[in-house]
Amino acid sequence: MTRIVGIDLGTTNSLVAYMDKGTPCVISSRHERAMVPSVVALTDNGLIVGDPAKEHLTRNPERTVYSVKRFMGKSLADVQSELAYFPYTLTEKGGVIRIQLGEKSYSPPQISAMILKELKLRAEAFLGESITKAVITVPAYFNDSQRQATKDAGMIAGLEVLRIINEPTAASLAYGLQEKTQGTIVVYDLGGGTFDISILKLKNGIFEVLATNGDTHLGGDDFDQLITDLLLKDIRAQHGLDLSTHPDHMQAVRLQAEGAKIRLSETLKTTVSLDLPDGQGRFTRELTRDQLEALCSPLVERSLGPCRLALKDSGLNPTDIDEVVLVGGATRMPLVRQRVQALFGKEPHCDLNPDEVVALGAAVQADILSGGTTDMLLLDVTPLSLGIETMGGVMSSLIRRNTTIPASAKEMFTTYVDGQTGVDIHILQGERELAKDNRSLARFRLKVPPLPAGVPRIEVTFLIDANGILNVMAKDMRTGETQSIEVKPSYGLSDQEVERMIEDSFKFAADDVSARKVIEARLDAGALITTTEKSLADGGHLVPAEEVAKIRTALSALASAKEGTDPRAIRGRMADLEHAAKGLTVAMLDDSLKQGLQGKKISDVT
Amino acid sequence: MNGHTHHTDDRRELQMARSMCCHCQSEMAGEYFCDRCVKVQPVSKDLDYFSCFGLPRRLAIDTQVLEAKFYELSRAFHPDFYQNKSDAEQSISLGNSAMLNTAYRTLRDPIQRAEYLLDLEAGAVKDIRTSPPADLFEEILELQETLDEFRESDRSSQHAATLRAKLHTDRTNLEERQRDMEARLQQLFGRWDALQDRGEATEQARAERTLILKDMRDILSNRTYVKNIVNDLVATIA
Numbered sequence: 001m002t003r004i005v006g007i008d009l010g011t012t013n014s015l016v017a018y019m020d021k022g023t024p025c026v027i028s029s030r031h032e033r034a035m036v037p038s039v040v041a042l043t044d045n046g047l048i049v050g051d052p053a054k055e056h057l058t059r060n061p062e063r064t065v066y067s068v069k070r071f072m073g074k075s076l077a078d079v080q081s082e083l084a085y086f087p088y089t090l091t092e093k094g095g096v097i098r099i100q101l102g103e104k105s106y107s108p109p110q111i112s113a114m115i116l117k118e119l120k121l122r123a124e125a126f127l128g129e130s131i132t133k134a135v136i137t138v139p140a141y142f143n144d145s146q147r148q149a150t151k152d153a154g155m156i157a158g159l160e161v162l163r164i165i166n167e168p169t170a171a172s173l174a175y176g177l178q179e180k181t182q183g184t185i186v187v188y189d190l191g192g193g194t195f196d197i198s199i200l201k202l203k204n205g206i207f208e209v210l211a212t213n214g215d216t217h218l219g220g221d222d223f224d225q226l227i228t229d230l231l232l233k234d235i236r237a238q239h240g241l242d243l244s245t246h247p248d249h250m251q252a253v254r255l256q257a258e259g260a261k262i263r264l265s266e267t268l269k270t271t272v273s274l275d276l277p278d279g280q281g282r283f284t285r286e287l288t289r290d291q292l293e294a295l296c297s298p299l300v301e302r303s304l305g306p307c308r309l310a311l312k313d314s315g316l317n318p319t320d321i322d323e324v325v326l327v328g329g330a331t332r333m334p335l336v337r338q339r340v341q342a343l344f345g346k347e348p349h350c351d352l353n354p355d356e357v358v359a360l361g362a363a364v365q366a367d368i369l370s371g372g373t374t375d376m377l378l379l380d381v382t383p384l385s386l387g388i389e390t391m392g393g394v395m396s397s398l399i400r401r402n403t404t405i406p407a408s409a410k411e412m413f414t415t416y417v418d419g420q421t422g423v424d425i426h427i428l429q430g431e432r433e434l435a436k437d438n439r440s441l442a443r444f445r446l447k448v449p450p451l452p453a454g455v456p457r458i459e460v461t462f463l464i465d466a467n468g469i470l471n472v473m474a475k476d477m478r479t480g481e482t483q484s485i486e487v488k489p490s491y492g493l494s495d496q497e498v499e500r501m502i503e504d505s506f507k508f509a510a511d512d513v514s515a516r517k518v519i520e521a522r523l524d525a526g527a528l529i530t531t532t533e534k535s536l537a538d539g540g541h542l543v544p545a546e547e548v549a550k551i552r553t554a555l556s557a558l559a560s561a562k563e564g565t566d567p568r569a570i571r572g573r574m575a576d577l578e579h580a581a582k583g584l585t586v587a588m589l590d591d592s593l594k595q596g597l598q599g600k601k602i603s604d605v606t
Numbered sequence: 607m608n609g610h611t612h613h614t615d616d617r618r619e620l621q622m623a624r625s626m627c628c629h630c631q632s633e634m635a636g637e638y639f640c641d642r643c644v645k646v647q648p649v650s651k652d653l654d655y656f657s658c659f660g661l662p663r664r665l666a667i668d669t670q671v672l673e674a675k676f677y678e679l680s681r682a683f684h685p686d687f688y689q690n691k692s693d694a695e696q697s698i699s700l701g702n703s704a705m706l707n708t709a710y711r712t713l714r715d716p717i718q719r720a721e722y723l724l725d726l727e728a729g730a731v732k733d734i735r736t737s738p739p740a741d742l743f744e745e746i747l748e749l750q751e752t753l754d755e756f757r758e759s760d761r762s763s764q765h766a767a768t769l770r771a772k773l774h775t776d777r778t779n780l781e782e783r784q785r786d787m788e789a790r791l792q793q794l795f796g797r798w799d800a801l802q803d804r805g806e807a808t809e810q811a812r813a814e815r816t817l818i819l820k821d822m823r824d825i826l827s828n829r830t831y832v833k834n835i836v837n838d839l840v841a842t843i844a
Contacts, residue, residue, distance in 0.1 A: 162689060206677045369689045377677075377684055403711065406685065408704035463704060466685045 004133040004162055004370050005123050006170075006362025009112060009150065011069040011219060012192030012329070014038050015359035016119040018127065019372060024174060024363035026356050027126045035355060036122070039066045040114045042101040045518055045565050049118040052519050057255065061087035061247040063101055067221055070193050071097045071108040072153075073145030075491050085225060087247035095491045107493060109149050110501055113156035120157060134159045135366040137358050139194040140166035141214030141383045143429050144441050144470050145491045151469070152493050156501045162369050164467040167191070168198035169209055169380050170361030171327040175352060176202055177364055177376070183322035188340050188348065190303060191328035193219040197307045199314045199321070205375045210314035211402045212383050213306035218299065220261070220330040226295050227257035227287070231272060235283050239276060249277055264289045265332045293335045300339050307343055313402050324348040329355055379404050382464050389426040389435040398462055401431065408463040412477070419450040425460070427470065440490040446474055447483060521570040525562045528574055529555060532581055535588060542587040554580040629694065638682060638702070646683065648698045654726055655709035663727075664802060665720055665795035667713060676710045720795065721826060728819045739828040742783070746835060749776050753842055773843050780836050787829045794822050
């Protein structure tokens with residue numbers, strides 16, 4: 001069985017984890033932290049991902065994509081209200097959003113695939129084997145289109161997505177594995193862009209989700225936005241400047257806002273300060289935790305509505321909850337902790353790193369799928385009701401929300417007119433009465449043999465699989481023949497489009513690899529420069545002056561190569577520097593040996 | 607009920623017809639797995655939910671036992687454990703899991719359990735009550751009028767306040783009625799179980815069985831009707 005990794009594809013950050021002898025671990029690369037910022041930038045050297053791309057947020061805002069998860073499985077109309085906040089250009093083609101990067105445009109699954117590919121490469125470098133299979137997490141409240149888009153992203157990245165798993169339930173797996181908890185737990189997951197609440201019953205290794213609820217448009221990003229708006233207003237008042245027309249400065253303000261929010265979880269006040277455009281001075285202001293909380297309180301309150309609904313759906317009271325687990329970076333905010341504690345009457349648990357716990361849980365689920373872990377089983381639910389449009393534009397519910405998955409429902413269809421050869425079926429997801437108020441998932445035409453009205457009997461099975469994704473099958477009850485159904489998603493890529501994007505991704509892979517080589521070489525060069533400079537400072541006196549001069553020359557040659565885009569040149573100058581510093585390294589080793597021996601008698605050493 | 611109500615009075619015969627492994631074609635005696643090739647078998651469409659959990663057709667169920675059996679069968683069928691198996695086995699696992707989840711959801715809830723038992727014992731009846739039950743006829747007609755009047759009224763007026771107060775009283779009365787119906791249902795459930803336990807094949811027992819099922823069906827449909835009225839009422843005055 002090939003290895004399956006677990007991936008947390010987050011709004012702000014993404015991580016990859018694997019199971020190491022029964023313990024889930026996150027994977028970090030040589031010079032970097034485990035978290036890969038979910039940012040993709042188009043530079044002169046091609047597309048780059050993660051921390052290096054994040055640097056382009058302020059330098060190159062129109063060509064740097066962040067928070068792409070917000071657009072997964074969405075149409076342009078769905079995100080109209082927030083378009084103004086994003087510096088990059090969004091368009092739409094065939095119900096799918098396109099993000100303009102330079103001359104090309106990409107669908108959100110393609111951008112997400114670039115992040116996934118980065119994680120795949122990290123895992124391959126770390127584990128020393130090819131990775132082709134993954135479990136990817138999504139917010140529990142993601143609908144079918146958003147789940148499908150995530151699966152498409154995996155395929156484009158060259159990963160077989162064996163399971164789409166909900167983030168809060170993934171967290172519960174990691175938590176349950178570590179704490180060996182039994183009883184009823186609540187997972188409150190406030191991430192960068194989405195909010196989920198899940199209530200689970202843990203018993204003898206079974207993790208049964210009782211109810212889930214959420215808001216796919218509520219997260220840390222929204223807090224940052226409120227602070228950004230406040231800062232922009234201040235800058236306008238103090239300096240008469242409207243920065244909202246400067247994408248690069250807007251991003252600088254947004255990053256300052258995010259930084260201030262993070263700092264205010266630790267301290268009671270902080271200072272925000274940034275350079276204004278065209279040398280117009282510097283903006284500085286103080287922000288207190290009280291001010292932040294007054295600003296963000298309505299957002300935190302908004303998360304409590306879904307919590308109450310989930311409690312109601314599970315038929316439980318707050319007193320029935322044994323433990324509350326916090327997940328997602330935004331739960332570090334003291335206000336969030338206070339409000340959650342007030343609602344459930346229990347001090348929430350935060351002993352697991354809220355940034356990593358979802359990826360760790362995905363690794364546990366990956367291990368279950370590969371047959372490694374056999375004592376744990378997750379029984380998840382579908383977050384939204386699934387139904388079809390019936391006469392008068394009303395939604396008829398077939399599978400209710402919070403039904404354990406896999407779940408299926410059968411519906412019999414017939415004709416109203418003699419000789420009718422097709423029945424149009426419109427599949428919906430949501431809780432509203434009218435079809436038009438719910439999410440349109442797909443439409444398809446059921447083929448019917450031409451017979452007198454009412455004679456054909458076609459049984460359609462709607463099956464939600466363990467990924468929370470819908471499958472449709474039809475069977476002619478008269479002949480027993482099954483019919484394959486081509487479902488055209490309302491807001492998603494068709495199979496052919498995904499195929500083409502997979503091909504494209506191979507074509508561009510060469511460019512991506514060279515961009516990656518440059519980045520890696522630069523990182524390695526940076527590390528070598530730092531250590532050599534330190535050696536010079538500590539042991540420069542141990543070697544002749546001309547040798548020090550040679551080292552300095554090699555150092556500056558490497559520094560200038562590092563600014564360039566030729567990875568071979570960088571590697572070459574690195575070799576030169578290592579060669580030039582050889583004498584210094586040996587001298588320092590000798591010296592440290594001598595130091596170690598000082599004050600000791602020969603008899604002590606031999 | 608999602609249409610999972612297919613059944614036959616002679617399911618034993620149908621089960622027999624399926625007693626061949628769908629993978630190795632051997633005659634097998636195992637319940638859900640072939641005794642010879644140890645592969646999962648599709649749960650027969652004609653297996654009722656009670657039999658699926660190894661429970662007798664009673665309306666009082668030990669929910670602890672039901673849950674334990676549900677977890678046990680989930681471990682046997684869940685797609686998580688079939689990732690490395692053949693496509694045929696994966697597809698059976700998916701179908702069985704979906705069926706198991708429906709069965710558990712149905713039997714876990716006492717009302718759905720009773721409705722399901724009625725379907726099994728007396729056949730599915732599609733007639734959903736559209737007019738008020740006889741003993742509530744006057745009361746409900748009057749309530750509908752008050753509701754209409756309230757919907758059209760100016761919510762800030764004194765008249766609306768009076769109507770609201772009246773609707774509150776109606777709600778209390780209807781909820782009392784619901785509790786009453788539930789108590790009567792519980793009684794019927796007990797009588798049904800006792801009759802089954804005695805297992806008599808007399809004319810008298812058959813007559814009682816028919817009577818209990820009829821009463822149960824009446825109360826269940828009245829209950830659904832009143833429940834919808836109350837939901838509508840609550841939504842209107844909220």
